[in-house]
Amino acid sequence: DVVMTQSPLSLPVTLGQPASISCRSSQSLLYSDGNTYLNWFQQRPGQSPRRLIYKVSNRDSGVPDRFSGSGSGTDFTLRISRVEAEDVGIYFCTQGTHWPRTFGQGTKVEIK
Amino acid sequence: EVQLVESGGGLVQPGGSLRLSCSGSGISLNSYAMHWVRQTPGKGLEYVSVIYSKGNSTYVADSFRGRFTVSRDKSRNTLYLQMSSLRVEDTGIYFCVRDLFGMDVWGQGTTVIVSS
Numbered sequence: 001d002v003v004m005t006q007s008p009l010s011l012p013v014t015l016g017q018p019a020s021i022s023c024r025s026s027q028s029l030l031y032s033d034g035n036t037y038l039n040w041f042q043q044r045p046g047q048s049p050r051r052l053i054y055k056v057s058n059r060d061s062g063v064p065d066r067f068s069g070s071g072s073g074t075d076f077t078l079r080i081s082r083v084e085a086e087d088v089g090i091y092f093c094t095q096g097t098h099w100p101r102t103f104g105q106g107t108k109v110e111i112k
Numbered sequence: 113e114v115q116l117v118e119s120g121g122g123l124v125q126p127g128g129s130l131r132l133s134c135s136g137s138g139i140s141l142n143s144y145a146m147h148w149v150r151q152t153p154g155k156g157l158e159y160v161s162v163i164y165s166k167g168n169s170t171y172v173a174d175s176f177r178g179r180f181t182v183s184r185d186k187s188r189n190t191l192y193l194q195m196s197s198l199r200v201e202d203t204g205i206y207f208c209v210r211d212l213f214g215m216d217v218w219g220q221g222t223t224v225i226v227s228s
Contacts, residue, residue, distance in 0.1 A: 039214045048207065048218040055213060092157065096214035100173040101147070103157035 002027050006104035012112045019080040021107045023093035028073050037096030040078045044089040114139045114217050121222030128198050134191040134208030142186045145211035148193045152204035198226045
């Protein structure tokens with residue numbers, strides 16, 4: 001199985017400051033169709049996961065533009081340009097290139 | 113608004129069976145590949161299975177193959193996960209998830225507790 005490794009696992013941030021989460025895969029996520037199926041999710045306390053980013057860098061509808069995704073191959077990053085209080089939660093990456101689909105361990109974002 | 117609603121979770125003894133259901137509101141599940149994912153405090157998120165929109169093609173992850181079966185009833189717009197030979201370690205929250213450019217919309221989850 002493809003191992004997804006996130007860092008850091010805990011991220012205390014100051015309101016209004018940027019934040020960055022890394023996600024590394026044990027195999028390339030570039031699929032034969034030319035797409036790279038790496039998605040980012042946010043899970044707020046007590047809620048189901050909500051997708052923020054699909055195919056590395058595409059923001060889902062309704063997702064604030066302070067969220068951005070980048071990367072290629074095996075190395076990916078989720079950035080929050082200015083953290084707001086509502087961004088508290090767990091963020092995880094997932095790959096949709098290989099079977100079975102696999103997930104990162106999750107990064108807990110909290111306000112300092 | 114697209115909503116997925118899981119049901120069927122509960123307390124079951126080791127070795128027992130349970131059938132989870134997932135229905136859609138504002139969405140025809142028949143039009144999408146649909147996934148099942150499990151979340152546990154110890155292992156985090158684990159991928160269980162997928163059923164494709166065309167035909168009855170399915171995939172079940174190795175950890176669950178032979179015990180879990182995914183199916184859908186197109187007339188009821190409902191997805192199922194039949195779980196048998198349940199183990200204590202199967203305890204967790206089970207989510208159904210739509211596939212649109214990968215997993216996107218998740219249900220609220222249904223809790224399964226396997227305990228004697």
